[in-house]
Amino acid sequence: MPRASGPLAEVLARRTVFLDGGLSNQLAAQGCDLSGGLWTGRVLAERPDQVEAAHTAYARAGAEVLITASYQIGPGHPRATDLLRRSVDLAARAAGAADHEVWVAASVGPYGAVLADGSEYRGRYGLSVRELAAFHRPRVEALLAAGPDVLALETLPDPAEAEALITVLAETDAEAWLSYTVAGGRTRSGDSLREAFALAAAAPQVIAVGVNCCDPAEVLPALEAAAATTGKPLLAYPNDGSVWDAATRTWQSPRTPVPWPTGAWYRAGARLIGGCCRIGPDRIADLAAGK
Known part of the structure; x- marks a missing residue:
């Protein structure tokens, strides 16, 4: 069956759609080396066949959206444009080989992910909204040139980065979801969730809002804040409750x-x-089966 033929936003108005799980843990399970600052991007550069295999594992488990391996590829990498486009192509190939409709979501990870020092779990990088927009703009342009179905503006730690990405998004005709990583009932930067989600309320290209890469116990309060603030469809793809030790x-x-x-x-x-980090195909299969 070919890739999904209709916009994801239209389907969300009718039913729940299941995302994939953590790409890093699946690549590790396949024996891939994720050491170094590029993380999954290392496998994208060195073993693209393994990235496609990981996407395929999630599609076979019932995932209807595959998130690309572009999370940690920043504009400073000498092969950034090629790798960003490759990430979409690999997910698209896996989607095209699935026995059900599958959308491709191009991952736009936060600035902190490219620093590879755990900054995406702190935010407040000391950059202005304008500087963050300048960082993200070439990444978004390269990803969109490869033709994904939607952008995944994900694991955002603070409202400033969300504002920057919404600014860049408005310069395109693309649709996206926007997802914060949260802790203690607030964004990772300590900001109010209602105020953070309010940034997306007036952005028509943002088709869903929610949280990812957080403790599952944090999901429901965040969804309630998003619902009260935006009125948009919501999304949730937490990790397994683990905490990342950057050191x-x-x-x-x-x-x-x-x-x-x-x-x-x-x-x-x-x-x-x-699911996000440490959530594998088995858990996604259970979700898709209603378990």
């Missing part, structure tokens, strides 16, 4: 499994649901 570049796992109250997320308005 050791490892995940510190929770002592006990963290529950995923997906029923409450649906009732709050979530229409895009999947």
Whole structure:
């Protein structure tokens, strides 16, 4: 079956759509080396076949949206444009080989991800909205040139970066979702969630808002804040409750499994649901099967 033929926004008005899970953990499970600052981008550059295989694993598990391996590719990389376009092409190939409709979401990770020092979990980089927009603009242009179905403006730690990306988005005719990473009922930078989500309320190209790469326990309060502020479809793709240790570049796992109250997320308005870091194809298969 070919890639999804209609806009994702139209489908979200009718039903829930399932996202994929963490690309990094699936690549690690396939034996790939993710060391170094590029993270999944290293595999994108060195072993593109493995990236396509990871996308294929999620599509076979029932994922209806594949998020590209472009998260940590910044404009300073000498092959940035080629790698960004490659990331979309690989996801598109996996989507085209699936037995159900699949959309391709081009990942636009935060500025902090490119620093590779855990800054995406802190925000407040000391850059202006204008400077952040200048950083993201060439990435967005390169990704859009490859023809994804939607942009994933994801793992944003603070409203300033969201404002910058909404500014860049308005210069295009693309649609996107906007997703913060949160902790303690606030953005990672400590800002009010209602104020953060309000930035997207008046942006017609933003088709869904929500959270990702956070503890599952943080999801519902954030969705409620997004619903009250934006009226848009919501999205949730948390991790497994682990905490990233930037010094050791490892995940510190929770002592006990963290529950995923997906029923409450649906009732709050979530229409895009999947997983982020440390969530694999098995969990996505369970979600897609309604387990």
